[in-house]
Amino acid sequence: MRIRTRRRSAAALGVVAAVLLTTACSTGSLSGSDDSGSGEGSGAASDITVGEIGVQGDIQDISAFCGDEDITVALADGFGGNSWRKITRAIFEAEAAKCDNITKVLYTDAQNDTQKAISDINSLVAQGADVIVTFVDGGEALLPTIQKATEAGVAVVPFVGSPGGTPGKDYVDFVSEDITTYGRNLADWTIEKMGGAGNLVMLGGIAGNSYSQGVFDGVVEAVEAHPDVTLLNEDGPVATDWEPGKTQQVVAGLITKYGDIDGIVADYGGGSVGGIRAFEAAGKPFPVWSANDSNEFACLWYEYKDTQPTYQIATESSRNWVVSVALHKGLAAANGLPNDEPSIYNLEIIEDSTDPDKQPQCEADLPADAILSSGLSVEELKALFQ
Incomplete structure (x- = not known):
């Protein structure tokens, strides 16, 4: 599918606020053929x-x-309170710094408040953002706001968290890994290491977010092929807010409720470390555990591998780097330039404690929150977490 869009002129900014105050829900279009606008960049096709x-x-x-x-350019984050988000912001800002003509880089943190996320995007449009890259934690509730921003001429690119709607029409594109396949692959590995039987849990992030639901759907697909596996949270992902402290509390409650848990699939390795501590505090055998990569998640395996024989881990990339692609696509749309980079990225298991060639990567001189597959160098990670 090919789309084309036009960059807003500075003269159009006064119109933007008025558009955002309207209550009508317009789908907008990135393929409009009206090239009659005024100002530099108007009518540029991409x-x-x-x-x-x-x-x-x-x-x-x-x-x-x-x-x-x-x-x-702007990064509108639905939630900025964990290490994954901080690393992703750093990558976005470092990537933007490579373009001399990017004169302003804006950032908002909705603090897990959907109404604030809506307000943040409206504010960024009113401030004259030409490109808005956004992690949509609020799901489809953000779609009307994104549609209005698109109609106002802003190049909006959601990544990882989807607002629904139609890429190429309601916004430039959606950039992510293949989320359902991510969940299914990790669940397949986890179930195999469980011996094909036992109790499984899937840990998600903020309640109701589309990303965790997509991972959960993949886990369900894997479980359906293994009748001896029981998915304890069959109604959806367990909400942890992607925070280690809350994850520890939530997992402690699951241990109390269910007793034996043989495997866990999580969509955030950085939060999983809290869950591991919950098993330690409860004096329960550690389960087979899969997630995306995190330095402390790997280091904990080395700490406990000799005393917890059932404890094995696997990870796929935490793929913070996809924010760079989202920025690329937004810039291309705003500047009337072509972009044929992939939108959806296939991931594979990069760490597997049972595979001698994929042993977990623990860097003792890096902070616990470091993500080695993020796209930042070791030195950049050290500087970020000083």
Whole structure:
């Protein structure tokens, strides 16, 4: 699918606030053929490939998308309170710094409040953001706001957390890993290491977020193929807010409620460390555990592997780097430039404690919250967490 869009002129900014105050829900379109607007950049057409599947090696250099005109970009985060979000913000800002013509980089944190997330996007549009990259924790509740921003001429690119709607129409594109496949792959590995039987739990993040639901759907697919496995949370992912402290509390409650838990699939390795401590505090055998990678998650395996024989771990990339692709696509759309980078990225297991060639990577001189697959260098991670 190919789309084209036009960059807003500065003169149009006064119109934006008025558009955002309207209550009508307009779908907008990125393929409109009206090129009669005024101002520099008006009428510039771009070809953005939407929905392509690829791998991390397909990501291109940002220089192809910077353009020449001054431009303002923004990261609208639905929740900025954990290490994954902080690393992702750092990657976004470092990537934006590579374009000399990006004169302003804005950031908002909705603090897990959907109404604030809506207000944040409206505010960024009113401030003149040409590109808004956003992690949509509030799901479809954000779609009307994103549609209005798109109609106002802003290049909006959701990543990882989807608002629903139609990429290439309601917004430029949606960038993520194949979320359901991520959940299914980790669940398949976990169930295999469980011996094909036992009690399984899937830990998610903020209640109701679309990302955790997608991972859960993949876990369900895997469980359906193994009748001797019981998914204890069959109604949906267990909410942990992606925070280690809350994860510890939640997992402690699950241990009290169910007793034996043989396997856990989590969509955040950084939060999983709290759950591991809950098993330790309860004096229960550690389960087979899979998640995305985190330094402390790997280090804890080395700490307990000799005393917890049932405890094995596997991870896929925490893929913070996808925010760079979201920025690339937004810049290309705003500047009237083509972009054919993949939208959806296939991930594979990168750490497997049962595979001598994929042993967990623990860096003792890095902070516990560091993510080695994030896209930041070791030195950048050290500086971020000082």
